[in-house]
Each structure stands twice: as C-alpha cells, then as structure tokens.
Amino acid sequence: TDAAMETTATTTTATRMAAVLAMIIFALAVCAPASALPESYSQQGGFTVTTTVMTAPRSEGLGLPVQCTVYYPTSAGSAGGRCTDVASCYMQSMSTPQDAPVAGGPFPLVAFGHNTFISGQEVYGSTMRHIASHGFVVVASNSRYQQPAATAVDLVDCVNALERQQGEPGAKFFGKLDLAKGVGVLGYSQGGAASLDTAARLGDR
Template sequence: MKIKVILGSLILFAGLSVQSHAGDPGASKGAGVRDIKVTSPARDQDLDVTVWYPAAASGDIVPVGADRIFQGTDAFADAPMRPGTYPLVVFSHGSGASIHKMAWLAGKLAGKGFIVAGPDHPGTTSGDSTPEDTPKLWQRTDDLSNVISALLADPDWGKVIAADRIGVLGFSLGGAAALELAGARADLEAYARYCETYPDMADCVWFAGGRGYRNREAIEVAKLDLRSVDKARFEQSNLDPRVRATVLVDPSLVLAFDEASLAGIRSSLHFINLGDPETVPASVKADRLAGLMPQATHSWIRDAVHFSFLPVCADGAHEFMQLVGETDTLCTDGSDRTRIELHEELERNVTDAFQRMLEAGN
C-alpha cells in the first residue's frame, strides 16, 4: 500500500503527448479512450471516469498513464466506436493509484471486444488518499454502481452496451470493492483483529498513520482505529445484481469477509493471485476465499509480486525514485520474467475469464 506515497506525491498526468496516426500498430489494437464525468449524488461531486472501447483504429494516439515512473499505453483518443454491442466491465483501481494506471490492461480488453470504464475513487486515488478514507468500501461500490447506471442511461453508451453482460474487475482495494459488488459483506471486527495479528501488512502500516495526500499535497495523518469506522456502513450489503462476472486480482480484506455472505454469492468469480502460494501475503491470498463460493475459480501468476499489476516502468524510473526518496520496489518483479511477460499472462488470464463468464467473443 505504500504505493500511495510515491504516486500521491507526483503530478502524474501532466503533458500527455498526442500524435496523429491512422491504423498505427503501436496502439492497443483498436482501443479507443475517452475521459468523461459522472455525477455522484452520494459524494456530491463528479467522478473522473475513463472509458476504453472497441474503436476504429484511426485518430490521435495518447499514451494513457505515462509519467516519470511508468510507461503509458497507447490508445486512440475519442475515436469512433466499432459498430456492435459489447459487454461492460467496470474497473476499480488499487489504493493510492488511479484508473489511468490500469490502461495497459483496459486497452487490451477493449481490443478484445469489451467496454471498460473505471473511476478515480476520491479519497483513495493518486494525490487524494488517506487512511481514514481507505476502509470506506461503500463509497467505492457506490462509485462503480453509479458508473454502470450512468453509462446505461446515456443515449450513446446505452445503445452499445449489452446490459445483460456486465462484469467488474478490481485490483487490491479495488478487488475488495468488486467482491462486495458481487454480494460479499465485510466484518469490521475481523478486519480490526487482522491488523492486530498482522501489523506489518501494508494496509495495517498505512492505518498506523504518518503521511496522506489531499489535493496532491502531503499531509500528516493520525493513526486510524479501525473500530471507529462506521460499522453499519462497513458491513452493509453493496450487492449490484446487474453484475454477472467478477475478476479479482490480489483482493484486499480477504481475512475480513463474512463467510455466510460468500456462500450466498451466485454470480461467477475468478480470483488471481500475483505470486506463488508460498510468497503471496496473507492480506491478499485468496485461494481459500475462492473455495467458499459456489461459482469461483482461482489461479496464480507464478513469479509475480503485488506491484507486477502496475504498468511497465519507464526509463530512468529507478533513478527518479531514488531522487525522491521512494523505497518501495515498484519496478521490481519476483523473477527473471519481465513485467511485459507477466502482463501477457495476466491479460490472457483476465480476458479468458471474462469471455467465459460473460460469453463474449473477440
């Protein structure tokens, strides 16, 4: 979770370059990208939402997510959509990151025939992230459901989305939110006991206080007592019955979900852990969790680590992180396999799961 320290302290999206191309093979195989606003009544503000979609491979190319640390992923900005009707996948990013950092995977899914839409979650996104906001999963689930509703109601998006084929994809804290959207309910006391048992886990270290971010400025934050979190909101059901398929990558809170609620989930789920059974941290190790649900599968991405889900690092990233005092190994993976190779396996794994669960073609 310390990823929020480095990502929160940088202006990540300054100066995206735009190039004009027609059918450039370097783009994400016909992935279009569009930034939109979605009003959130619950938050009383607009959400920044990015949508990737199957597009005609022409127009201006933008490297989405490029900054001093990570490479961007090319997509066609505001390109015309390819004719057809497509499944919708809503995407929830990890704590302290942003949806633009998920472009490497979202663009691939769009190229395979999915519309992928993800919000930046206020309070747990890059430059706006605090321990106090982190456990408020009910806000994240509302964001995701709100994006689904807004797109289905939109006269343009609504006519190209297959409303009966909706999935959700989540990474880390986004994985916990995705699981709640499928019907899981969290247990606040179990979460508090987890941090008492595993105080060195990244999320528990984050709750211990120190530094957070507001308006891209570092702020000092006090230790968070998890038992002070709104228990009723934390434990409420956030089920969205429109969701048919869920893919969860290293989901957080795996030791804090009510098992009875898991047994009642009837939609399809696929869990992915980044690493080997012996190396995945207890905070996200989901094989046992998957076994509690009637329609869940699980797989391992061998030799990966939690940060392998982040984009490929840019040239000079190591030196830049040293310059700003970042100690996390954001660019280091678990073996001789490159992050590009790990991403290729992840792309296949996620795409195959959604195609199977949503009965979607290429």
C-alpha cells in the first residue's frame, strides 16, 4: 500500500542519515589531534619516583628548621626512569634509592598539606608518589601543627627552599622546576584549609 511504501522509504532515509552521521563522527574522531585527548591522571604516570628529605629555615614561630619531604621523578631505574604499567612503576619506585638524581624536567611544583597530627609521608606518601609519577615535584612539610595557618607557613618555607635550589648551580633541583605557571597547592582536612592559606601567601608565584 501507499502507507507501507511511505513508511519503508522513511525508514530507509533515516537509516542512510544515521550511517552518514556515524561516518562523519568517525572521521572527526580520526582527524582530531592527539593533544585533544587529556591524559588520564587516574592511572599511574610514566615516571619512576623517589624522595628526598630537606630542611628549610622557618620564617615564623619557634625558629626551628622545617623538615620537608619531596617526591619527584627520577632518572634512575630501568627504561631510563620511565615505566609502562602500574606494577612496573610501583616496583621501580620501591626499589629506587632515596635521593636518586632528578629526571630531566623541568617539572611543575605542587605543595601538599596533610591533616592534623599526620606528617605528609606517613599516610599520603602513595598520593604524592602518584602525582609525581605524572611529572610533578611534590613537597610536604612534616610539621605537627594543628592550625592551618601554621602548616601554611611551613609549606611556604618548603616552597621557598626549593625555589632557592632552582637558581643555585650544583643544587639538586637546579633548573628542575617549572615555575612559569605558579605553584600548585592541595591538601586534605586541615591541610585543605592550609593549602588555601598557602595559596594566599604565595600570591602570584
């Protein structure tokens, strides 16, 4: 019947349009530049990670030095400091000696604020190691302060110490930090509040 023929024609047209649309979407996906696909930070990054502990002069308070733990990509380990999956990255990082050489860089700097009564490396070491595996230098102060403002002072002092090394020939982090876009901050609980205070103290840095 005419109605049946009309329905068939409509269905055929819709099918063809769907096929054409699918081809257009496929072509756009193929032609899109690789940079349009963001890196997945939920997976382990490609760098082997190690740590170093450094001290920084405290700018406020009792005057005792601040202990800073730094997680960073290293050129030590197999594959020239890079690994290909979670298991190999973890094993490389665990077997990499502390204070190993810093990888080529430069790397963005991130300051991490821990929660009350917990120093950074005790609970959040795996978190900071994960961030560093994506090509970041991550620093945490090992203070026991209960006030966000006091923790923020320590974090700023740690950042200052690393920035001094950035410009000091022969220092471990000489020329290894990418500070062009500023310093990133993050934290948990009290450390979250401390990270906001840290950002305010750092200003445009």
